Amino acid sequence: MAQLLITGGAGFIGSHTCLALLKEGHNLFALDNYCNSSPRSLERVSVLAGIDGRDRIKVVKGDIRNKDVLRKVFGGQDQPIDAVVHFAGLKAVGESFLYPLSYWDVNVNGTLCLLEVMKTYGCRTIVFSSSATVYGFPQKIPTSETSNVQPINPYGSTKAAVEQLLAHLADSEPGWRIACLRYFNPVGAHPSGSIGEAPIGIPNNLFPFVSQVAVGIRKELEIFGADWPTPDGTPVRDYIHVMDLAEGHCAALQALLREPPQLITTNLGSGQGYSVLQIVKSFEEATGRHIPYKITPRRQGDAAFSIADPTFAKNRLGWATKRTLLDMCRDSWVWQQLNPFGYGDQKDDDSN
Ligand code: NAD
Numbered sequence: 137m138a139q140l141l142i143t144g145g146a147g148f149i150g151s152h153t154c155l156a157l158l159k160e161g162h163n164l165f166a167l168d169n170y171c172n173s174s175p176r177s178l179e180r181v182s183v184l185a186g187i188d189g190r191d192r193i194k195v196v197k198g199d200i201r202n203k204d205v206l207r208k209v210f211g212g213q214d215q216p217i218d219a220v221v222h223f224a225g226l227k228a229v230g231e232s233f234l235y236p237l238s239y240w241d242v243n244v245n246g247t248l249c250l251l252e253v254m255k256t257y258g259c260r261t262i263v264f265s266s267s268a269t270v271y272g273f274p275q276k277i278p279t280s281e282t283s284n285v286q287p288i289n290p291y292g293s294t295k296a297a298v299e300q301l302l303a304h305l306a307d308s309e310p311g312w313r314i315a316c317l318r319y320f321n322p323v324g325a326h327p328s329g330s331i332g333e334a335p336i337g338i339p340n341n342l343f344p345f346v347s348q349v350a351v352g353i354r355k356e357l358e359i360f361g362a363d364w365p366t367p368d369g370t371p372v373r374d375y376i377h378v379m380d381l382a383e384g385h386c387a388a389l390q391a392l393l394r395e396p397p398q399l400i401t402t403n404l405g406s407g408q409g410y411s412v413l414q415i416v417k418s419f420e421e422a423t424g425r426h427i428p429y430k431i432t433p434r435r436q437g438d439a440a441f442s443i444a445d446p447t448f449a450k451n452r453l454g455w456a457t458k459r460t461l462l463d464m465c466r467d468s469w470v471w472q473q474l475n476p477f478g479y480g481d482q483k484d485d486d487s488n
């Protein structure tokens with residue numbers, strides 16, 4: 137059992153991982169400024185954690201760039217913080233072209249602030265949310281960790297920069313235990329439908345958009361191009377159930393805490409690719425709803441394929457995905473039906 141700081145704990149992946157970590161018996165401090173989430177997600181995590189878990193999570197409202205807040209968390213406990221699971225950050229590729237300063241400030245400067253305070257308090261264990269986006273247009277499919285890191289958008293550059301910073305830190309002094317987890321396409325929700333992905337405004341990503349079409353909030357899906365060099369002409373992605381991803385964090389943390397200090401960089405993906413049209417079909421099967429769509433031009437910056445080589449994660453962490461595409465569609469749908477407007481306290485915009 138460890139004492140953990142979870143930054144960005146109220147977000148999509150953070151909330152599911154908090155629950156998985158509580159189930160493993162850890163004590164958590166979840167820090168979030170709610171710029172892209174709701175405090176209700178963590179209230180629901182407490183309920184899901186049950187009588188054994190709900191008292192082991194403390195929620196702190198704050199920004200990772202505010203070192204005073206971080207100092208209070210690290211310095212204010214009877215027991216030291218053993219490790220950090222660092223989700224906090226901005227994550228929208230399109231937005232990162234418009235606001236590169238914000239992306240570098242939150243993702244890179246925010247991580248710097250966190251690492252400086254960690255170092256001051258002697259906490260040298262961190263699990264970092266990286267992304268398959270660091271591969272840019274991947275050279276080889278499936279993509280292994282040895283592939284070139286060549287981001288093609290400001291968001292990806294911030295993730296690659298933090299990976300580099302963490303590598304320099306690991307080289308600078310002994311004792312750092314660092315895991316950089318390169319997620320592929322996280323989707324789905326906790327099977328209870330109590331917590332899930334709650335995007336603000338029009339979703340950028342396929343799964344939340346399709347869910348909103350199924351529930352009737354959006355009229356139809358726009359498929360960004362059907363002329364890609366893939367079997368059915370639509371792009372292929374490696375979708376990973378968020379509960380599998382949460383368990384991947386538990387596995388990474390366990391490895392860091394039990395083994396000698398080291399830096400682990402690993403993909404978290406299934407190794408299985410599905411096209412946009414396959415997602416639509418599977419969603420229709422899982423929900424019994426028709427998903428209307430139209431084909432529109434390609435979205436700038438998209439690649440035809442993105443699929444993880446999951447071998448290293450399996451060998452190194454003993455972790456592999458367990459849930460199927462149907463699980464991902466069904467759990468997204470349960471969440472969407474129970475929470476058509478997310479947590480109900482986030483601003484929204486007009487439907488398309
Ligand atoms: P999310 O937006 O749901 O969660 C991020 C959380 O961080 C939010 O709760 C947000 O309010 C919080 N946050 C942002 N800036 C903060 C700050 N300055 N101080 C404190 N809290 C702050 O996103 P997510 O999908 O859960 O992603 C979590 C992490 O995983 C991010 O770092 C993201 O870049 C990375 N990632 C996400 C995906 C994906 O497709 N969802 C894929 C690869 C990597």
Ligand code: WQD
Nearest residue numbers: 229267269321340341342343345358359360371373412438
């Ligand atoms: C999947 C496929 C779209 C929406 C993004 C980030 C990546 C990572 C994961 C953070 C693509 C198509 C989508 C729509 C569509 N995030 N699509 N109509 O782009 O693979 O990855 O999320 O690290 O960095 O780029 O995911 O869900 O946006 O798209 O046709 O309305 O669905 O073209 O082929 P993507 P996505």
